Each structure stands twice: as structure tokens, then as C-alpha cells.
Amino acid sequence: MVRDHLLMRGFMDGYRWEGDEDDYEFVHGISTRNKEGGDQDVEDLGHDQDVEDPGDDHDHNVGDPGPDDEEDQDGGHHEDEDDGPSSMDWVQDPYLQELLLKQTSNARAAAREKAKMDQLEVDAVTPLYEGCRPEDTRLKVTLMALHEGNDINLYMGLLKEELATLWDAPANTWDAAAEEYFPMRAALLTTVHDFLGYGYVAGQVVHGFNACVRCMDDTTYRQLDRDPGSSKTVFMGHRRWLRDEDPWRKRKDLFDGQDEPRRRPRTRSGEQIDELLKNWNECPPPGKKRKAPEPLLKVWKTRSVFWDLPYWKILRVPHSLDVMHITKNVCESLLGTLLNMPERTKDGPKARGHAKRAKGKKAKIDCPPACFTLSQKEIEQFFDCLLGVKLPYGYAGKISRYLDKAKQRFSGMKSHDCHVLMTQILPVAIRGIMDAHVRETLFGLCNFFDVISRKSVGVRQLRRLQEEIVVILCELEMYFPPAFFDVMVHLLVHIVEDIIQWGRRSCTA
Numbered sequence: 001m002v003r004d005h006l007l008m009r010g011f012m013d014g015y016r017w018e019g020d021e022d023d024y025e026f027v028h029g030i031s032t033r034n035k036e037g038g039d040q041d042v043e044d045l046g047h048d049q050d051v052e053d054p055g056d057d058h059d060h061n062v063g064d065p066g067p068d069d070e071e072d073q074d075g076g077h078h079e080d081e082d083d084g085p086s087s088m089d090w091v092q093d094p095y096l097q098e099l100l101l102k103q104t105s106n107a108r109a110a111a112r113e114k115a116k117m118d119q120l121e122v123d124a125v126t127p128l129y130e131g132c133r134p135e136d137t138r139l140k141v142t143l144m145a146l147h148e149g150n151d152i153n154l155y156m157g158l159l160k161e162e163l164a165t166l167w168d169a170p171a172n173t174w175d176a177a178a179e180e181y182f183p184m185r186a187a188l189l190t191t192v193h194d195f196l197g198y199g200y201v202a203g204q205v206v207h208g209f210n211a212c213v214r215c216m217d218d219t220t221y222r223q224l225d226r227d228p229g230s231s232k233t234v235f236m237g238h239r240r241w242l243r244d245e246d247p248w249r250k251r252k253d254l255f256d257g258q259d260e261p262r263r264r265p266r267t268r269s270g271e272q273i274d275e276l277l278k279n280w281n282e283c284p285p286p287g288k289k290r291k292a293p294e295p296l297l298k299v300w301k302t303r304s305v306f307w308d309l310p311y312w313k314i315l316r317v318p319h320s321l322d323v324m325h326i327t328k329n330v331c332e333s334l335l336g337t338l339l340n341m342p343e344r345t346k347d348g349p350k351a352r353g354h355a356k357r358a359k360g361k362k363a364k365i366d367c368p369p370a371c372f373t374l375s376q377k378e379i380e381q382f383f384d385c386l387l388g389v390k391l392p393y394g395y396a397g398k399i400s401r402y403l404d405k406a407k408q409r410f411s412g413m414k415s416h417d418c419h420v421l422m423t424q425i426l427p428v429a430i431r432g433i434m435d436a437h438v439r440e441t442l443f444g445l446c447n448f449f450d451v452i453s454r455k456s457v458g459v460r461q462l463r464r465l466q467e468e469i470v471v472i473l474c475e476l477e478m479y480f481p482p483a484f485f486d487v488m489v490h491l492l493v494h495i496v497e498d499i500i501q502w503g504r505r506s507c508t509a
Contacts, residue, residue: 133162152200153286153305160305163188167310188309190317190502194325195488202319203302209233210298211487213319214494217297218265222256224482234482235490238473240264254478270313277303316501321491324415327449329488331418334442337484338374338434339382341409346484347373371435371479378433379408385429396420423450441475444468452495459500466496 123138136158144154163186170183191201199206204213212219212235220237239249239260249260277283282293283303295301306312336344347370369375374382383405391398402412413421427446430439448469451457469492477485 128158132158151286153203153302156201157286157305160308163309187311188306189315190320192320192322194322195491198319198321199301201304201306203300203304205295205299205301206487208298211235212490212494213321214267214491214497215265216268216299220262222482232483232486234485235487236477236482236485237262238470238477238490238493241470241493242474248474255474270315270318274307274313276300277307317498320498320502321495323452323495324419326488326491326495327422328413328415328418329486330445330492331422332413333484333486333489334445335410337480338372339379339408339410340373347481372438374434380405381433382429383408386425389425391420399425419449419453422446423453437475438479441472441479444472445476448472448492452499457499462496462500469493469496 120139123142124140126138127134128136128138128141141155141158166186170185172181173184174180175182193201195206198204198213202213204216205211206213209221209223210217210219211221211233220235220240222234222236224232224234236256237260239246239255240262241264242249242260244263248254252258276296277300280296280300280303283296284293284301286302286305292301306318312318332344333346335341337346339345340347383403386399386403387405389399397414397417402417403410423446427443430442433439448465451461451465473489473493476489
């Protein structure tokens with residue numbers, strides 16, 4: 001592929017081929033030898049004129065100057081006088097032929113232009129993806145993107161039209177059990193994206209004060225003070241999900257210095273959201289990027305094209321959370337904080353100052369070891385345990401590839417590696433280290449990720465798990481600094497609700 005781009009569509013005019021003949025044949029499909037090993041005419045690239053092999057019997061590189069033309073070199077490619085006109089025979093339009101002749105000074109450049117035109121012809125008849133409408137070709141969508149901009153609704157609009165056709169014009173299908181025909185419709189029940197993709201497809205805000213896509217405009221947020229040098233927005237207040245009579249609601253000394261009388265945020269139904277978006281007069285139309293209006297309720301940036309589907313507003317969870325993406329982010333934040341990695345840790349003098357000011361105490365700059373801080377001996381024990389794990393072939397990535405014991409850091413973990421680490425390895429690695437109450441909380445967090453990834457989970461077990469994750473998040477608020485609670489940690493409180501609505505598969509990419 002690389003050689004094809006360098007040679008067929010070379011990076012400069014007059015570039016001379018310096019490879020051997022086998023590579024030239026591999027790239028261009030041109031054989032320079034016959035089956036008996038004798039010499040054979042080489043077809044020059046870009047025109048039909050044959051180039052005779054020099055009189056000697058030695059093999060030489062295609063494009064190397066012969067003994068009679070060493071003084072007549074034009075950048076390594078010798079051209080005859082009629083190379084230009086003959087190289088344009090494949091162009092039928094005289095105007096286009098004249099235009100290309102002005103821009104192509106030699107046969108090699110003409111060959112590149114021919115390859116581009118051939119690719120355009122292929123793109124003009126190739127569907128955008130397998131199964132889409134024949135009129136939605138690659139060239140059509142590319143031109144539409146260049147003309148209209150990079151709005152995601154333009155591309156999703158093509159999918160929306162097909163989904164609407166599958167719903168409005170059902171296929172007459174034979175039911176073998178009932179022995180009769182029935183109209184079969186197709187519908188899109190939910191989508192799964194990473195968090196940034198969620199914002200693009202759903203048209204919602206995924207950053208700032210209302211970054212939670214479930215709490216929406218009732219998100220509990222807190223912007224850290226700018227005085228210590230941070231303006232990060234964190235999402236705490238998980239006591240809202242506790243029962244009304246829970247004593248932790250009034251334990252302001254353990255949390256942010258305030259009682260928590262509020263209940264959990266109310267979830268808007270699809271009909272309510274559809275009504276809001278229909279009445280939004282300032283909703284930006286799809287197309288080129290224009291001056292964006294103020295988001296509706298500081299939640300919706302635009303109206304997704306999927307709301308045009310007749311059944312979209314009755315779906316309970318049209319956009320599901322990606323559990324693997326959330327697991328990876330939580331795992332990296334947790335390990336970075338436990339190992340005190342400078343580029344990943346959520347702890348430090350600034351974070352300690354935020355925690356003390358939240359509880360109404362005077363902030364100090366010192367940073368003594370916290371309950372979750374691992375000593376040097378515990379870190380070595382932690383790494384020895386991780387590096388000693390032997391996994392079956394293909395089960396997960398080799399741990400030694402992304403853990404560096406000498407530098408006491410990790411890097412390059414994939415989502416599946418983080419999933420295996422959180423659900424199976426981390427509970428074993430932290431046994432006997434750190435404070436017991438923090439260890440028990442992390443055990444519960446790992447068990448949460450393990451349960452939601454099982455093939456079969458009962459509804460009663462999921463409801464108990466929802467109560468457990470609320471308690472776990474509240475305990476983490478007591479132990480960890482506020483900077484630890486980004487939106488990924490907060491989304492843990494909503495995962496079980498999605499699973500109950502649609503099942504585990506809807507939350508797995």
C-alpha cells in the first residue's frame with residue numbers, strides 16, 4: 001500500500017524508480033522478463049510506447065539511464081516528444097483533456113491524474129456502505145460534506161431515511177409457524193457510543209455544568225475554586241439517590257458541609273423531550289457551521305434527526321451508555337490516584353485544599369498521606385502481584401506491556417484490559433494493603449463492574465446493585481478528593497437503570 005502510493009501517485013514529478021524489477025512488477029503489474037528469463041519490453045507508465053531494454057544482458061532497475069543517454073536526464077525519466085498527447089488518450093472530453101495537459105508535464109503525472117479519475121469513477125457508483133440505497137454513493141456523500149460542512153446530522157440523515165422506509169413500508173414476510181404473511185417492520189431501538197460520540201449523535205451537551213446526559217438540567221455539579229489554580233467541574237452529591245430516611249443525608253460533616261434534602265433527578269420522557277425540541281425556534285439547522293445558539297436548557301445543542309422517526313419518542317433509552325468506555329476511564333483515574341502518578345492522579349495539594357474548603361475547614365498546602373495513599377512497600381507489593389498474573393492466551397493483553405514497575409506507572413491499556421483488571425485482578429492485588437474501609441469500598445466497586453458484565457442478571461439483583469453503587473459512591477466522596485469525581489465516575493449511578501430498561505447488551509459496545 002505504501003509503495004503503491006509512493007510510486008503510482010508519487011510525491012513529486014520526475015521521481016525515478018530505484019527499486020528492483022520484482023518490486024516494480026508488484027506495484028504496477030508489469031513484468032520485465034519472460035518465462036524463459038530473456039528480456040521483454042517494458043511498458044512505460046502512463047502511455048503506450050514501449051521502451052527497449054539496453055543491448056547488454058544485465059538486469060537493471062526500471063528507469064535507470066542507459067549508456068547512451070546518461071547526459072540527457074530530466075530528473076531520471078526520459079520522455080519522447082509525443083508522450084504528452086499520447087498519455088491523454090483515455091480522456092474523452094476535449095476541454096478536460098486540454099485542462100489536464102496544462103497540469104501534467106510528463107507521463108508519470110498523467111498516470112497519477114488517470115488513477116485519480118479512475119478512483120472517482122469507482123466512488124461514483126460504489127454505495128457508501130453495504131446495504132444502503134444505491135443513490136447514496138461515496139462521491140455523493142463526499143461532495144455533500146464538502147458543500148454542507150461536517151454536521152453529524154447530515155450523515156445520520158441518510159440512515160434516518162432508510163430507517164423511516166423500513167418502518168413505513170414493511171416487507172411482506174412469510175410466518176412459517178402461523179402459515180401466513182405478515183408485514184415486518186424494522187426499527188432502531190438504541191445506539192451505543194462513547195461519551196463524546198453520545199453528545200454528537202444525541203445533540204446533547206457532554207461538558208460543563210450539565211454534562212450528565214441523564215440528569216440533564218438537574219445535574220448536581222460543583223466548580224472547583226480558581227484560587228488554587230483549578231476550575232474543573234466535578235459531579236458529586238450522590239446522597240440524592242439515598243432513601244429519604246437515610247442518616248447520611250444529614251451527615252454534613254462527612255460530605256460537603258450541607259444536608260441533602262433533595263431527591264434523585266426526575267427523568268424526562270421521550271414525549272416531553274420531543275415537545276421541547278419541536279418548540280425550540282432557535283434550533284440550528286443541519287449544514288455548515290454557523291454561530292451556535294444558546295443550548296436549550298443548557299442541555300441540547302441541536303435536534304437529532306432521529307426524532308423524525310415516528311417511534312423514537314416512545315423509546316425508553318434511545319441512547320445507551322458505553323460501559324466499556326466508562327470502565328476504562330474509571331480504571332485509569334483509580335490507578336493513577338492509588339499509584340500517585342503525576343499525570344493521572346486526582347490527589348495533591350490543590351485537591352486537598354478543595355476537599356477541606358468543601359467541609360468548611362481552612363485549607364492547607366501540605367499533603368500528608370491519605371487513607372487511599374499507598375506506601376512505597378505497598379506499591380511494590382501491588383506491582384509484584386499484577387506482574388505475577390498469568391492469563392490464558394488471547395484472554396487479555398499481557399500485563400507487563402502496560403505496567404512499568406521501575407517507573408511505577410502504566411500506559412497503553414485497552415478497554416478490555418481495564419475491564420479484566422477491574423473485575424478480576426484488582427480485587428486480588430489490593431488484598432492486605434491500604435486501609436480496610438477503603439479496600440472494602442474498592443471491592444464493592446470491582447464487584448459492581450463484574451455483575452453488570454455478566455451474561456444473565458436478575459432484576460432483583462440489579463435493584464440491590466443500584467442501592468449498593470449509591471452507597472459506594474457516597475463512601476468514595478468521603479475518602480477521595482473532589483477532583484476524582486468527573487462525569488465518568490458519576491455515570492456509574494445511571495448504568496443499572498439502563499440495564500433494567502434494555503438489558504445488558506444495550507450498554508456494551
